[in-house]
Amino acid sequence: MQYGFVIPGGDARDVADLARSAEQAGWDGVFVAETVWGVDAWVSLTAAAMVTERIRLGTLLSPVSRMRPWKLASETATLDRLSNGRVTLSVGLGALDTGFAEFGEVTDRKTRAALLDEGLDILTGLWRGQPFSYDGTHYQIRPTPFFPPPPPVQQPRIPIWVSAAWPKPISLARALRYDGLLPVVIRDEGARKPTIDEVREMRGYVDRERGEATTFDIVVEGETPGDDIKASRAIVAPWADAGATWWIEALWDAAFDDAKAGEVRLRVEQGPPK
Numbered sequence: 001m002q003y004g005f006v007i008p009g010g011d012a013r014d015v016a017d018l019a020r021s022a023e024q025a026g027w028d029g030v031f032v033a034e035t036v037w038g039v040d041a042w043v044s045l046t047a048a049a050m051v052t053e054r055i056r057l058g059t060l061l062s063p064v065s066r067m068r069p070w071k072l073a074s075e076t077a078t079l080d081r082l083s084n085g086r087v088t089l090s091v092g093l094g095a096l097d098t099g100f101a102e103f104g105e106v107t108d109r110k111t112r113a114a115l116l117d118e119g120l121d122i123l124t125g126l127w128r129g130q131p132f133s134y135d136g137t138h139y140q141i142r143p144t145p146f147f148p149p150p151p152p153v154q155q156p157r158i159p160i161w162v163s164a165a166w167p168k169p170i171s172l173a174r175a176l177r178y179d180g181l182l183p184v185v186i187r188d189e190g191a192r193k194p195t196i197d198e199v200r201e202m203r204g205y206v207d208r209e210r211g212e213a214t215t216f217d218i219v220v221e222g223e224t225p226g227d228d229i230k231a232s233r234a235i236v237a238p239w240a241d242a243g244a245t246w247w248i249e250a251l252w253d254a255a256f257d258d259a260k261a262g263e264v265r266l267r268v269e270q271g272p273p274k
Contacts (some may be wrong), residue, residue, distance in 0.1 A: 072089075163175075199239060
């Protein structure tokens with residue numbers, strides 16, 4: 001099990017400062033949200049890259065449907081080179097209540113899914129270098145010799161974690177084409193986080209579909225008490241036993257509460273439950 005921390009808010013300087021503290025405390029990754037309007041995720045992660053050496057840097061998550069895929073390809077590849085191969089890109093449809101309608105972004109779920117699929121095709125194609133062309137429903141690209149950048153450090157690609165709905169086969173098939181699963185459970189009563197038993201089912205499904213020899217992350221979120229390592233380990237251990245490979249410490253309720261900034265810093269400094 002590896003341990004990441006979502007930095008729930010703050011400016012780029014705050015993200016860099018917390019990322020440095022997280023690396024010193026032993027966390028394996030720091031992650032930031034990529035919002036429709038707000039502090040830029042990639043500027044924040046670049047600031048973090050400049051003051052760290054080991055910790056992974058990523059988004060939770062990037063809604064590809066409202067982005068120009070070639071811009072996202074440029075940002076991720078540039079940061080991957082700057083950080084010497086420490087980027088993880090998390091993608092999904094995104095939460096509509098973060099401003100999609102207000103800014104005129106596509107809200108239809110089927111269309112957003114199609115844009116996500118084509119966007120991922122373009123991302124991975126551009127990372128491989130030129131010449132690259134693409135003829136999709138939403139995007140058409142012709143090869144360009146205009147200042148093609150060097151490829152990312154990480155090969156065959158920057159790791160991509162995909163948000164997917166369990167047990168929806170089409171959604172899961174998208175995630176299985178890449179490097180990790182950010183699971184959400186969709187049932188008749190609505191969407192929710194998975195249980196430990198459901199993660200165990202997911203691990204079995206992944207191993208059957210991809211083979212146990214391949215590396216594939218299953219990422220879960222939660223909170224642990226940083227002042228009680230024994231209790232923290234007791235919370236995380238069953239998830240690891242079920243097949244999860246990343247635990248993300250997620251204090252999302254602190255995102256818009258400046259009074260909780262001290263709690264976030266304290267939890268970062270207390271370190272992961274390992």
